[in-house]
Structures are given as structure tokens and as C-alpha cells.
Amino acid sequence: MDVTNSAEKHEWDHQVQVTAALLSESVESEFDGNTVQSAEVTFRPGERTKFHTHAGVQVLYVTEGEGIVATRDKEREVSQGDLIVFPSGEEHWHGNTEDATSSFSHVYFLAESGDGELTVLESP
Template identity: 35%
Template sequence: MEHIISTPTAKAPTERFTGDVYLNPIEAPTEPARLAAALVRFTPGARTNWHSHANGQTLYITDGIGLVGTRNGHVVRVSAGQIVKCPAGEEHWHGGTDTTLMAHIAMVVGDADSDGTTWLEPVTDEQYTHALHSTKGS
């Protein structure tokens, strides 16, 4: 057994995120397990870039209200206790709303060399604003 008291909080890299996002690692893909997990906190308006995962991704929302969107325009408003599963290869993004923070535990299955994430371009302000308006009242 390994008991980890805490992990350091790091600011997320600006080349993969818009706005202020903070990460606390939970697990890195190490043999024989291949789980990568992190607690990710998004301030209002902050979000990931478009990205996909070779083996999919599971998001467990721990706090606040946020958005998860896909390339086909499907967007869901999420809140604490909800789970979103993004299938392998699906390009998507996630983040807080314009007025609320959102935190989630992000989980992916990678391999010994990487977590299998392919990072793409930023979500534009127009895409983000459209996502906000399309989920109002959800």
C-alpha cells in the first residue's frame, strides 16, 4: 500500500488550456496499470483545447457547473456527481461556465509511454459562447 498525503497543484499549460486551470495528479500510467487520473479545476470561462483520447476518457464532476462539448456540436451542462464518458477518438473539450468554476477527476487509460491524449487547437470564444447559450436552462 502507498499512502499519499497530497500532490502539488500545478497551473495547467497554456498551450492546452484557455484561462486559469489547475491540476493535481492522482495517478500516472505505470506498468502494469495504465490509468492516468487528475483532479482538474477550471475557473469561470476556463476550458481545455479540443482533444481526443486513444482509449476514451471518463470525467467525474466533483464541484461546480461546467460544459462538455463534441465536434458534432453536442454540448452538455454538467454538475457535481455526474459522469461523462467520451469514447475513444472523439474530439471534445470541457471547462467551467462563464460564471461558475467546475472541477472534475479526469481518467484515461494510456500506456507506459503516454496517456494517449492528442491535443488540438483551442476552443474559440465563439464556440464557447455558442455552447453556453445552447445549454442555458439545462
């Protein structure tokens, strides 16, 4: 068993972010050659990611507010309690709307073999 706690949020620049730095709390663990990462990410109004893919499965659980998740083929509004699963290699983005009046937060879980690979594409 591996238990990790992240008690404080911090801002950090990430290559997948379109606008300002991410507000995030994160943990990471490794077992049997697989890496599992988790973080709570907060998008302020108008903030979102670029299109990107992961080498593994990414699961999002919406914890606060309303936001957007999208693939090349469809875009969905999501809200607190929604669970979103992006299969390995699926091009997607997620974030807040331009006209939002509050933040949008989700916890992500990313399970990948080895070091994993994030591929950052263009902005939506």
C-alpha cells in the same frame, strides 16, 4: 496493488488549456503496458480546454460546480455527480462557462496503452 496519494493542488501550464494554468492534483500508475492517470482539475470562470483527443478512454466525474462538456456534435451542461465517458479518439473539450460565478471541478481517469497520445486541436 499500487496506491498513490496526491495531497496538494498545484498550478501547471498544459498544452490543452485555453486560458490560465490548470489547478490540479494527479496520480499515475502503470501496469501490463497500460498507463492509468487520474487528476482532479479545477476550472475557474471562463476557463476551458481546447478540442483534444486521447489514445485511450477518458472518464470525467464532476465533483463541484457546473460546467460544459462537448464534442464536435453536441454540448452538454454537467454538474456535481455527473459521469462522462469519452471514447478513444473522440474530439472533445470541457471547462467552465464564461459567465460562471464559481469554479467547476472534475476528476478525470485516463486509461491508455503504452505512453498514450494526447492530440491538441483548436480552441472551441
